[in-house]
Amino acid sequence: MTIPIEALKRKKEHFxxxxxxxxxxxxxxxxxxxxxxxxxxxxxxxxETVTVATKFGREKRIQKAHLWHHKSCGQCGHIPGYSTxxxxxxxxxxxxxxxxxxxxxCTAWNYYASATSNSAAQAxxxxxxxxxxxxxxxxxxxxxxxxxxxxxxxxxxxIRHPELRAEVRAIMAKLGKQLxxxxxxxxYSEWFHALRDEIAAKQVRDVSGIKVTVHPAxxxxxxxxxDAIYDPDIYGGQRTAVVTGLAQAxxxxxxxxxxxxDCCGFGFRHILVQRDFTRSFATLRKIEVMKEEADPDVVLTxxxxxxxxxxxxxxAAQAHDRNVGVAVMSEAQFAALAxxxxxxxxxxxxxHSADYRPVLEKMGIDWERAWAEFEADIKRLERGEKRYxxxxxxxx
Amino acid sequence: xxxxxxxxxxxxxxxxxxxxYAEKERLFEQVRSDIRFGDYLYGCYECGICVAxxxxxxxYDFSPRRIAQAAAREDVELVYQQMQEDIWECSQCxxxxxxxxxxxxxxxxxxxxxxxxxxxxxxxxEALKGYSRIIYKIMSTGTQxxxxxxxxxxxxxxxxxxxxxxxxxxxxxxxxxxxTLHTTTTGWAVADRTLIELYLIWLHTGALxxxxxxxxxxxxxxxxxxxxxxxxxxxxx
Numbered sequence: 001m002t003i004p005i006e007a008l009k010r011k012k013e014h015f016x017x018x019x020x021x022x023x024x025x026x027x028x029x030x031x032x033x034x035x036x037x038x039x040x041x042x043x044x045x046x047x048e049t050v051t052v053a054t055k056f057g058r059e060k061r062i063q064k065a066h067l068w069h070h071k072s073c074g075q076c077g078h079i080p081g082y083s084t085x086x087x088x089x090x091x092x093x094x095x096x097x098x099x100x101x102x103x104x105x106c107t108a109w110n111y112y113a114s115a116t117s118n119s120a121a122q123a124x125x126x127x128x129x130x131x132x133x134x135x136x137x138x139x140x141x142x143x144x145x146x147x148x149x150x151x152x153x154x155x156x157x158x159i160r161h162p163e164l165r166a167e168v169r170a171i172m173a174k175l176g177k178q179l180x181x182x183x184x185x186x187x188y189s190e191w192f193h194a195l196r197d198e199i200a201a202k203q204v205r206d207v208s209g210i211k212v213t214v215h216p217a218x219x220x221x222x223x224x225x226x227d228a229i230y231d232p233d234i235y236g237g238q239r240t241a242v243v244t245g246l247a248q249a250x251x252x253x254x255x256x257x258x259x260x261x262d263c264c265g266f267g268f269r270h271i272l273v274q275r276d277f278t279r280s281f282a283t284l285r286k287i288e289v290m291k292e293e294a295d296p297d298v299v300l301t302x303x304x305x306x307x308x309x310x311x312x313x314x315x316a317a318q319a320h321d322r323n324v325g326v327a328v329m330s331e332a333q334f335a336a337l338a339x340x341x342x343x344x345x346x347x348x349x350x351x352h353s354a355d356y357r358p359v360l361e362k363m364g365i366d367w368e369r370a371w372a373e374f375e376a377d378i379k380r381l382e383r384g385e386k387r388y389x390x391x392x393x394x395x396x
Numbered sequence: 397x398x399x400x401x402x403x404x405x406x407x408x409x410x411x412x413x414x415x416x417y418a419e420k421e422r423l424f425e426q427v428r429s430d431i432r433f434g435d436y437l438y439g440c441y442e443c444g445i446c447v448a449x450x451x452x453x454x455x456y457d458f459s460p461r462r463i464a465q466a467a468a469r470e471d472v473e474l475v476y477q478q479m480q481e482d483i484w485e486c487s488q489c490x491x492x493x494x495x496x497x498x499x500x501x502x503x504x505x506x507x508x509x510x511x512x513x514x515x516x517x518x519x520x521x522e523a524l525k526g527y528s529r530i531i532y533k534i535m536s537t538g539t540q541x542x543x544x545x546x547x548x549x550x551x552x553x554x555x556x557x558x559x560x561x562x563x564x565x566x567x568x569x570x571x572x573x574x575x576t577l578h579t580t581t582t583g584w585a586v587a588d589r590t591l592i593e594l595y596l597i598w599l600h601t602g603a604l605x606x607x608x609x610x611x612x613x614x615x616x617x618x619x620x621x622x623x624x625x626x627x628x629x630x631x632x633x
Binding site: 268 | 431452491493506509510520523525526527538539541542551553555558564568574585589593594596607610
């Protein structure tokens with residue numbers, strides 16, 4: 001399908017919501033105003049940045065280095081190559097970071113799935129993590145799309161409601177911390193987007209023959225929509241630019257499909273306790289539509305639940321002869337592969353379910369040899385030669 | 397209940413025993429008085445954009461438009477029925493935020509779910525059956541999706557790779573280059589001090605007590621765990 005970009009550019013009139021019905025246009029300015037009043041502390045960006053545009057035009061600065069990695073429980077737990085690839089790419093680009101133990105998840109599982117939390121608890125968890133980042137001097141980078149979206153919701157609630165700020169400040173005081181929020185809430189996929197040219201400059205594998213479909217993550221661009229990155233040169237600014245911008249910079253062929261706006265079917269509680277819905281939605285509304293309309297080699301997305309859902313939901317559908325069977329990974333893993341990362345030692349693709357081997361072959365990767373290398377490393381661990389593999393091992 | 401109501405009204409709502417109107421009003425008032433309510437509801441054009449975008453509407457008898465309308469009309473009976481049924485079908489994807497009025501039906505559902513849980517509604521107890529382990533994991537460890545959850549009996553539909561992961565879990569975790577990821581029972585290594593701070597948050601915000609009606613056993617276990625840990629550290633809960 002075609003987005004009427006030229007016609008949109010010529011339009012003189014635009015729908016606008018009333019002022020009281022919009023999301024905050026510039027949360028950064030609101031935070032700084034509250035800081036001036038002594039209500040909270042804003043962690044400032046203090047290193048080199050790349051400036052990008054958000055949905056309604058506000059500029060957002062993405063700090064390049066000295067980043068505090070707010071990890072994702074789903075990525076670390078079930079798709080560890082997702083987290084590892086983010087770290088690996090950052091290391092290859094020469095940017096320093098901190099991987100903290102003084103970090104909890106956003107705990108939004110208890111908010112969106114089971115509702116066994118409340119706004120004060122969620123705000124306190126977010127602020128505790130941000131205060132921990134400030135203590136280290138590293139600037140937060142959020143790995144999970146849900147954490148990123150949820151923290152933006154929390155930021156809005158804290159800005160709008162003085163009584164919530166007072167409650168969270170009192171709780172933080174008990175922890176010996178202040179009410180801290182960062183100047184910008186930044187998702188890792190925004191960092192990858194902002195640095196896509198630097199990433200492409202380090203590319204060693206040709207991906208020009210790879211057909212890609214992109215699933216934009218709901219909690220990235222639907223929750224507090226104004227803060228997500230858009231670019232007039234990508235989809236005419238009518239869809240978020242992250243993931244697609246990176247895939248294009250790497251030279252992959254991004255193909256479109258009609259249900260791009262649909263969620264993946266994750267559903268939070270559904271993926272754990274009502275998975276028939278998740279499986280059905282992921283296959284019928286996403287994977288099959290992509291296969292039929294775009295025939296991708298790989299589906300790229302940028303959130304924990306989306307990778308899990310789109311990847312894991314395909315196995316059972318095969319038993320029903322559904323039109324499934326396409327690799328799913330994060331754009332971080334795809335970028336790492338393009339930059340020469342090991343498919344198992346770094347990208348950890350053996351944790352994935354849908355068959356990723358054909359896309360590796362198209363990228364010129366001998367996966368059988370790579371697997372033998374990984375197994376050799378595992379044998380070293382089994383023999384007790386090493387307790388753990390480290391970064392030197394994965395690049396050897 | 398009036399004589400007319402007694403004659404015509406079904407004795408159950410969504411399969412659960414009905415409650416007096418005053419109780420429904422009390423529950424609705426809890427929803428309406430939440431600080432987020434005013435940020436999430438502005439009115440409804442009945443355009444149906446939210447329904448068109450909603451994944452759950454495709455698979456269930458569920459409509460985010462009805463959620464927004466019932467709340468806007470302050471239809472206490474319908475809101476109660478939704479709290480006993482519809483709210484657990486929402487995917488919390490927030491596709492409904494496409495609303496041209498700026499409504500957030502998914503957010504309204506978040507509030508309605510919290511009220512259903514904190515009041516121990518039958519729908520909440522049912523929806524959270526089999527969910528205790530997840531709540532326990534998040535509240536006690538600060539992370540949710542742990543590597544050791546990947547067991548084939550729990551995820552038989554995820555393919556044979558699940559068995560490969562669980563069979564090789566310790567070795568495969570030790571093969572991960574980031575030092576924080578060598579864990580099997582949590583997604584990453586969380587510092588002790590961090591957990592203590594988290595427990596204080598659960599206790600002081602009332603988040604732990606939210607589950608006291610819906611899962612009293614789990615509530616007791618978590619309370620004991622947190623209070624013991626805080627006592628060891630010499631911290632007043």
